[in-house]
Amino acid sequence: MHPTLLRWRTLLAPLTLFVSVGLHATGLQAEEGETPGAPRLLPKDTLAYIRIDNVDDMRADMARSSMGRMMNDPKLKPFASEVYTTLAELFEQFGSQIGLSLDELLAIPTGQVAAAAMPANLSERDEELAEEEADSDSPEAIRRRIERKREQQNAISGIFILEAGKNLDNMMSLVDRLEEQMIQGGFVRRTSKVKGTTIVKILPPRQGPPEIEYFTKEDTLVFGIGHDTAAKALEQWDGTSTEDSLADRADFTSLMSRCIGAEDTRPQLTFFFDPYRFVERIVNRGGAAALVWPLVENLGISKIRGIGGSSFSGGEVFEDIGHLHVLLDPPRDGMFGVLRPETGDTTPPKWVPADVSGYTTLNWDFEQTYENLDKLVATFQGAEPMKRFVEEPVNQNLGISVQEDVLENLTGRFVTGSWMEPPVRLNSQTRFFALELKDELNAKSTIAKIRGKRPNDIEVETIGGVVVYGPKDQRSRNFPENFRQPKPGLMILGKWLIFSDSPKLLTRITQANADTRPRLVNVPEYELVSSELGGKLDGEKPFMVAFLRGADSIRQIYDLAKSPDTVRFMRASAENNPFVARMMGLLEKNELPDFKEFEKYFAPTGSFAYDEPGGMHLGWFTLRADE
DSSP, X not given: OOHHHHHHHHHHGGGGGGOSSXXXXXXXXXXXXXXXXXXXXXXXTOOEEEEESOHHHHHHHHHHSHHHHHHTOTTTHHHHHHHHHHHHHHHHHHXXXXXXXXXXXXXXXXXXXXXEEEEOOOOHHHHHHHHHHOSSSSHHHHHHHHHHHHHHTOOEEEEEEEEOGGGHHHHHHHHHHHHHHHHHTTOEEEEEEETTEEEEEEEOSSSSSOOEEEEEETTEEEXXXXXXXXXHHHHHHXXXXXXXXXXXXXXXXXXXHTTSXXXXXXXXXXXXXXXXXXXXXXXXXXXXXXXXXXXXXXXXXXXXXXXXXXXXXXXXXXXXXXXXXXXXXXXXXXXXXXXXXXXXXXXXXXXXXXXXXXXXXXXXXXXXXXXXXXXXXXXXXXXXXXXXIIIHHHHHHHSOOIIIIIGXXXXXXXXXXXXXXXXXXXXXXXXXXXXXXSOHHHHHXXXXXXXXXXXXXXXXXXXXXXXXXXXXXXXXXXXXXXXXXXXXXXXXXXXXXXXXXXXXXXXXXXXXXXXXXXXXXXXXXXXXXXXXXXXXXXXXOOSEEEEEXXXXXXXXXXXXXXXXXXXXXXXXXXXXXXXXXXXHHHHHHSOOOOTHXXXXXXXXXXXXXXEETTEEEEEEEEEOOOO
């Protein structure tokens, strides 16, 4: 990359803080004097797109959020202020290069902020050649020829849209500094005017580096990397373009309509990605397209018509709500043949303890997935690959049949969960994994076959009256003293095959099953999340449901921060790391409040997934914390 362009990209990096995700799903035309929604300014064949609908609104929502209220809590605000002051001081060196403080930089965006990648436009000479080669002289034929040539060149350009309002002068001072550096590097500045709007082009001194161009209109900066990127956006804005915009693209509007859900407000954050065309361009530019692309095509990636998502501020009940949708063309074959979700029971089994940090259940057709995976791998490895690579080695080493002894004995329900094993350590979080069985006696018979084949490798112990199988002669791995020592164990509890590397967690599971320990299914937080899931599903039947206590992860960080071992580690690291040194100073200067002051700002999260003929949908929400 040209060194001046590298400096430009580096200096632009902070702006990406405000370009997280986004898109106004309908991309409606703006009123006179307003900036149009980004989908109206971008080309129809946009490859990837992210957008924040309105930064000012997001700031206001953030202030009302649990995190915002926590930062303004009198007991926590001093610590939060010290953290921000530390970040501002660390930013000073970079800020001196761009002439803006951290506060000034963060204040620049006021409305819409968006970024996108799209196929690069043809140069004037390339367009002339495309016109000469068109199969007729009609404008439509010429346009189609230019579009084909544009696709064939495989280059990718980019665009940024930032609505700065009264802070546009600060934004332009940053742009002026960047422009000055580029000109010093040999770039040439040219300007043109279209309907009263000045377009600035920064042309490279030689072929290779892309053109840079930008314009400002209605207190908005449109900045493009690549030939005519900003110019074509201006044509869309002025209504003089003869080309369709992203908002006119059927796949895009269909996908984004699925990301609105039942919400009565428009999303604050949205994104769109066209993986097939994006990967196609990357592969073709790599020089090995003839070898690689047929393999990619065989995977069925062309069936992905788009991936999109959105995020909302939920109002009085929800802290936030999110949607992610994958738009797929039927039938499900290739790599999508292994996606075989099913509907079924999602209620936590009675043995799931009440104090788990997270719980997820999934219903899946494992036999069909295995069969279709065999077909998929066979396209690369020849006939019956799973038999050669899985079934025969497993049978030889363990004495069992993968299909008859394992897959045929599964109902299709999978459950997993996490738990924080005390005392707090960096690897305190442990998990269990469970598969529901059709016949527990068959499962015990399968384990007996394995023990008969490997009599010296498996040991048996009893936890809570339940037999647990684990590797024999386990050696403690070389973990530091303050790390948890994992000890894998497998047990059959009723019709469930359960694995965990924590004997303490397996003990809690047996206790919950025996009704001597509270169960998750009876926890009010879980019941509340479960009741809200119905409204978000909008009549759809899920194949996946999950529950998460956000406060548990925060508790681990909190306890680690106060741990003497962590303090010693940070003091040692602070000698060579200025940032760690500053954070260490904060911890010593401001003693952390009791955890209950943090905990009250974190509410549980629920998520779900369902399948439909045209794709798969994932949704999630976090309840608003009740102080």
